[in-house]
Amino acid sequence: MKFSDQFEQRFAEMLTHYPTKRSVLVPTLLFVQDEVGYLSDEVIEEIAQRLDLTELEVRNVISYYSMLTTRPRGKYNVQVCTNIACLLRGGEELLEHCETKLGIGHKGTTADGLFSLEEVECIGACSWAPAAQVNYDFHENLTVHKMDKVLDEYKKRATQ
Amino acid sequence: MADVNITIDGKKVAAPAGTLLIEACKNVGIEVPSFCYYPNLSLQGACRMCLVKVEKMPKLQTACTTVISEGMIVTTNSDEIHQARKSMVELLLGNHPLDCPVCDAGGECELQDMAFSYGAAESKYMEPKNHKEEQQWSPVVYFDRPRCILCYRCVRVCGEGMDVWALGVQNRGVSSIIAPNREDHLQCEECGMCIDICPVGALTSGAYRYKTRPWEMKHVGTTCTHCADGCKTTLAVRRADTGMEIVRGDNRDKSGINGDFLCIKGRYAFDFAHHAERLAQPLIRKEGRLTPSTWEEAFELIGRRFTEIRDRDGGQAIGVVGSNRTTNEESYLLQKFSRLVLQTHNIDHHRTADFPAFAAALSGKPDSTASMRDVFNAPAILLIGSDPTEQHPLLAWQIRNNVRLHRARLYVFNSQAIKLRRQATAFMQISAGMEGKLAAFLSGEESSVEALVSQAISRDAWIALRDKLRSEQGLVIIFGSELRGSDISSLVKFGSGIKEAKFVCLGDYSNSRGAADMGLYPDLLPGYHRVTDAGKFHDHWVAMPQAAGLTLPAMVDSATAGKLKGWYVVGANPIGRLAIDPFAFSRSFVVAQDMFLTETAVIADVVLPAANAYEKSGTFTNTCGDLQLVKKAGELTGTKSDFEIIVRIADAMGYDIGKLVPFGRGITADMGQSRGAQSGEADRHAVWLEAHGLEPKMSPFDPMAILDEIQRLVLGYEVSRMDLLAGNDQHTTLSGGGGGALHDPNLIVPAHDDLFSSGTLGRYSRILNSVIENRHKQPEETEVAAD
Numbered sequence: 001m002k003f004s005d006q007f008e009q010r011f012a013e014m015l016t017h018y019p020t021k022r023s024v025l026v027p028t029l030l031f032v033q034d035e036v037g038y039l040s041d042e043v044i045e046e047i048a049q050r051l052d053l054t055e056l057e058v059r060n061v062i063s064y065y066s067m068l069t070t071r072p073r074g075k076y077n078v079q080v081c082t083n084i085a086c087l088l089r090g091g092e093e094l095l096e097h098c099e100t101k102l103g104i105g106h107k108g109t110t111a112d113g114l115f116s117l118e119e120v121e122c123i124g125a126c127s128w129a130p131a132a133q134v135n136y137d138f139h140e141n142l143t144v145h146k147m148d149k150v151l152d153e154y155k156k157r158a159t160q
Numbered sequence: 161m162a163d164v165n166i167t168i169d170g171k172k173v174a175a176p177a178g179t180l181l182i183e184a185c186k187n188v189g190i191e192v193p194s195f196c197y198y199p200n201l202s203l204q205g206a207c208r209m210c211l212v213k214v215e216k217m218p219k220l221q222t223a224c225t226t227v228i229s230e231g232m233i234v235t236t237n238s239d240e241i242h243q244a245r246k247s248m249v250e251l252l253l254g255n256h257p258l259d260c261p262v263c264d265a266g267g268e269c270e271l272q273d274m275a276f277s278y279g280a281a282e283s284k285y286m287e288p289k290n291h292k293e294e295q296q297w298s299p300v301v302y303f304d305r306p307r308c309i310l311c312y313r314c315v316r317v318c319g320e321g322m323d324v325w326a327l328g329v330q331n332r333g334v335s336s337i338i339a340p341n342r343e344d345h346l347q348c349e350e351c352g353m354c355i356d357i358c359p360v361g362a363l364t365s366g367a368y369r370y371k372t373r374p375w376e377m378k379h380v381g382t383t384c385t386h387c388a389d390g391c392k393t394t395l396a397v398r399r400a401d402t403g404m405e406i407v408r409g410d411n412r413d414k415s416g417i418n419g420d421f422l423c424i425k426g427r428y429a430f431d432f433a434h435h436a437e438r439l440a441q442p443l444i445r446k447e448g449r450l451t452p453s454t455w456e457e458a459f460e461l462i463g464r465r466f467t468e469i470r471d472r473d474g475g476q477a478i479g480v481v482g483s484n485r486t487t488n489e490e491s492y493l494l495q496k497f498s499r500l501v502l503q504t505h506n507i508d509h510h511r512t513a514d515f516p517a518f519a520a521a522l523s524g525k526p527d528s529t530a531s532m533r534d535v536f537n538a539p540a541i542l543l544i545g546s547d548p549t550e551q552h553p554l555l556a557w558q559i560r561n562n563v564r565l566h567r568a569r570l571y572v573f574n575s576q577a578i579k580l581r582r583q584a585t586a587f588m589q590i591s592a593g594m595e596g597k598l599a600a601f602l603s604g605e606e607s608s609v610e611a612l613v614s615q616a617i618s619r620d621a622w623i624a625l626r627d628k629l630r631s632e633q634g635l636v637i638i639f640g641s642e643l644r645g646s647d648i649s650s651l652v653k654f655g656s657g658i659k660e661a662k663f664v665c666l667g668d669y670s671n672s673r674g675a676a677d678m679g680l681y682p683d684l685l686p687g688y689h690r691v692t693d694a695g696k697f698h699d700h701w702v703a704m705p706q707a708a709g710l711t712l713p714a715m716v717d718s719a720t721a722g723k724l725k726g727w728y729v730v731g732a733n734p735i736g737r738l739a740i741d742p743f744a745f746s747r748s749f750v751v752a753q754d755m756f757l758t759e760t761a762v763i764a765d766v767v768l769p770a771a772n773a774y775e776k777s778g779t780f781t782n783t784c785g786d787l788q789l790v791k792k793a794g795e796l797t798g799t800k801s802d803f804e805i806i807v808r809i810a811d812a813m814g815y816d817i818g819k820l821v822p823f824g825r826g827i828t829a830d831m832g833q834s835r836g837a838q839s840g841e842a843d844r845h846a847v848w849l850e851a852h853g854l855e856p857k858m859s860p861f862d863p864m865a866i867l868d869e870i871q872r873l874v875l876g877y878e879v880s881r882m883d884l885l886a887g888n889d890q891h892t893t894l895s896g897g898g899g900g901a902l903h904d905p906n907l908i909v910p911a912h913d914d915l916f917s918s919g920t921l922g923r924y925s926r927i928l929n930s931v932i933e934n935r936h937k938q939p940e941e942t943e944v945a946a947d
Contacts, residue, residue: 054325054328054341055341056325056326056327056328056339056340056341057325057328059328059330059339060328060329060330060339063330063331063332064330064331064332
């Protein structure tokens with residue numbers, strides 16, 4: 001399987017950081033997921049082979065981390081926090097709003113493949129609750145209205 | 161290492177530095193419960209059942225991960241500890257189905273024991289239990305997820321112990337599950353170790369599940385009848401219409417040479433014993449058809465015909481084929497019967513390794529064979545040929561775990577990229593057929609290196625490797641049937657230059673080494689004494705023919721030429737296994753003794769239904785030379801042991817049985833009282849007799865009577881009878897024997913069995929066949945993962 005040069009460079013460098021090969025598994029999975037979108041069977045096979053692991057071992061690790069996925073996701077992965085601080089500041093309402101607006105539930109993906117929605121645990125933005133994360137970007141002090149603007153912004157960005 | 165002194169529950173205890181607290185407790189008889197801890201596997205610290213109080217440590221500590229240190233004061237039982245453990249059990253039971261009344265593990269379940277000990281019958285938890293239907297992962301492995309307590313023993317034994325890595329843990333926290341490597345099924349060696357090691361009934365065996373309860377069976381520890389490694393297997397039997405039925409094979413008795421290990425064959429492939437085609441009545445050919453008959457009629461006919469042939473054409477007109485799966489006593493008795501009663505040395509067997517050449521090479525070199533236990537403890541191992549993972553699963557386990565636990569150095573030379581290369585310090589792939597050249601090179605014959613040099617391995621690399629091997633100490637040298645005849649002498653010559661080197665010669669089938677040691681050869685008596693140089697055997701066995709007999713191929717030629725007029729085939733199938741033309745048997749009187757109508761039995765004139773190794777007593781010698789007891793577990797009405805059959809035929813030929821089997825002599829045992837105040841006397845007396853090798857041999861069918869003679873006449877077999885009878889393995893030696901012989905290497909025909917085949921036995925094992933079928937089946941497309 002072919003990955004970008006940038007990934008290959010990063011991968012080669014990471015290997016030098018640890019005493020054993022398997023130690024680079026988690027960052028490798030994350031970088032590949034960013035590049036491919038999800039961890040396909042093909043990806044798992046390739047990584048297992050590169051790191052001298054069984055596919056089962058790679059799957060075990062993937063299943064442990066909720067940030068890693070073996071199913072394709074939308075272009076923008078909307079992660080709404082409903083942990084205690086966000087919950088008190090309206091995180092649940094925010095999530096419900098997203099569900100209605102996008103027409104999908106937890107771990108769902110819109111038909112056009114643009115958005116995925118996830119209810120997540122604490123993302124470390126309690127001081128600015130309620131918060132949501134879209135891919136790697138944080139959006140804080142959200143209201144239903146602000147959330148609409150955020151989603152519209154991404155939609156617009158996708159059509160440009 | 162220096163001892164560390166600690167105090168456990170007020171007891172002063174000393175144990176070597178580095179000992180785990182849980183082991184230190186166990187050593188002084190204090191039981192600390194645990195689910196996840198298992199000796200010789202990596203530490204998990206998952207179940208928290210082994211919590212103990214260590215003074216000056218703030219919280220309760222897990223005894224399984226705490227290494228003892230000087231002055232430690234430990235309490236293993238207090239209200240606090242009891243409460244902590246009780247809470248752990250309560251947590252585990254939170255999602256446990258509590259279906260003990262139908263669970264296979266009910267009665268021998270560690271969780272059940274803990275629930276009884278800590279009484280966590282009431283639960284605070286209100287959450288609904290998370291149910292999932294049981295899953296079939298392979299023909300022999302089933303998984304009942306709700307019962308699983310996530311101790312990860314199965315995951316570790318499969319990966320670390322077996323080097324298969326077919327089980328893993330997926331997800332996290334309460335939704336963690338054990339998952340197989342192929343989404344919804346397993347692709348593995350089907351050893352069943354995961355089932356054996358499971359503390360609860362989460363992993364269950366396809367061969368045993370829902371059949372019976374543990375307390376309804378009788379458990380018999382005996383030696384496995386499949387490959388030549390000689391694992392101790394515990395067979396559980398229960399009464400059946402036709403005698404005693406074996407319902408389970410497992411490894412509950414860990415005292416054997418196999419420790420924790422058993423492969424698929426030892427664990428499941430006992431079912432040939434109950435196969436529908438099993439013979440249970442003698443058959444005599446009448447008007448061209450094999451017709452059911454009685455034992456008396458069969459013995460009378462065989463006795464009469466064998467006597468006729470012997471008296472008319474001489475003993476050389478009879479050929480005898482012995483077995484790799486009969487006990488030592490039976491093999492010994494068979495060759496004694498041939499040589500003395502039938503008056504012929506025409507006796508041979510399916511040879512799978514060159515033991516006579518091995519004995520010849522080791523002649524006069526004491527202590528130079530390695531036992532199966534030595535393989536686990538050797539500092540270095542050299543493996544030439546064979547594929548132990550497939551053909552000698554226990555040997556592979558010993559090697560693998562020696563490397564893992566003791567960091568042994570393993571050198572592998574093979575024509576295939578065998579699995580054990582993954583543990584090897586050095587793996588050298590050589591061309592098939594070059595094993596002999598390798599032995600010659602190792603022994604110092606420089607010119608042989610040319611045949612070994614390849615693009616991957618240069619001449620210098622070979623020489624460097626040989627130097628490295630020469631510098632090893634206590635090297636165990638293991639070789640497969642690729643090495644025969646003078647190649648073995650070369651290898652032994654190489655080994656004699658190494659300090660304390662020991663050897664293992666690998667044969668196939670459960671008692672191939674025993675068959676060789678007991679003299680199933682036309683030119684060799686028991687202990688590899690030449691027929692022409694019988695020495696002490698002549699004193700014991702008067703009137704034995706002088707000249708050596710015919711090998712099996714020579715017997716076939718003789719029969720084809722019409723000279724050999726009688727065949728006695730015991731537990732062997734030369735037509736099926738050695739591809740011998742059935743025509744060779746067509747003009748002779750053929751007696752076959754077997755469990756099934758094999759290709760050989762079907763053309764016989766008389767077929768006698770024999771008991772298998774699980775249905776009789778005696779001893780087996782494994783390929784390393786470890787002598788072990790075989791104990792009767794199952795029973796099939798209508799069959800007789802080969803031992804009894806041979807004795808009965810000798811009797812029908814009018815031979816004085818007392819000369820064949822030394823029974824009922826020299827003992828006037830006072831067996832004591834069996835009732836009343838002195839009722840223990842008989843038992844005590846029997847133990848004393850056994851300890852002195854004097855068990856009362858009252859019956860001519862008692863194999864122990866022949867074992868006496870074997871121990872007296874076969875050098876290397878003079879082991880402790882007490883230890884043997886107690887169920888311990890006893891290593892025999894070859895060095896003091898009769899000198900062996902160099903035979904035609906082509907007489908050796910390896911069995912080529914793999915993990916899932918076992919000669920004729922395998923053909924009649926439903927379990928083995930279902931596993932083979934399942935492996936060749938294309939898995940159906942499935943969307944759902946194990947979760």
